[in-house]
Amino acid sequence: xxxxxxxxxxxxxxxxxxxxxxxxxxxxxxxxxxxxxxxxxxxxxxxxxxxxxxxxxxxxxxxxxxxxxxxxxxxxxxxxxxxxxxxxxxxxxxxxxxxxxxxxxxxxxxxxxxxxxxxxx
Numbered sequence: 001x002x003x004x005x006x007x008x009x010x011x012x013x014x015x016x017x018x019x020x021x022x023x024x025x026x027x028x029x030x031x032x033x034x035x036x037x038x039x040x041x042x043x044x045x046x047x048x049x050x051x052x053x054x055x056x057x058x059x060x061x062x063x064x065x066x067x068x069x070x071x072x073x074x075x076x077x078x079x080x081x082x083x084x085x086x087x088x089x090x091x092x093x094x095x096x097x098x099x100x101x102x103x104x105x106x107x108x109x110x111x112x113x114x115x116x117x118x119x120x121x
Contacts, residue, residue, distance in 0.1 A: 031070035041079035048086040053093040061094055069099045 036044070053061060068087050084106060091099045 031067055036070075036083065041083045045079065045083055045086050048083075048090055051090060053090060064090065065094050065096055065099075068094070069096065 051064070053064070056064065068091050084103065088100055088103055091103065
């Protein structure tokens with residue numbers, strides 16, 4: 001727990017219960033790495049095709065980006081490539097150039113305008 005948070009806790013919170021000595025700074029890895037492989041690919045493709053990134057709030061876009069960029073085991077079969085392509089399209093629409101470049105190296109076909117060899121600083 002950071003010293004600053006501990007001091008604020010003592011200052012503003014009545015000591016009526018015990019407190020664990022931890023501070024949650026931020027979350028990482030909350031999206032399962034099995035999300036793509038263990039889900040119905042036809043459903044996910046249909047869902048992704050129905051999404052309109054331009055009508056989403058900033059928070060919705062951030063959450064979608066987090067899910068789409070999650071590390072994963074690709075689903076098997078022909079639908080796996082189609083699912084990855086839909087992920088690429090949405091990542092591109094979100095402006096996630098680095099994620100498009102990384103994921104783009106894993107698919108046979110790229111959406112228009114996607115360049116997996118682009119160097120992103």
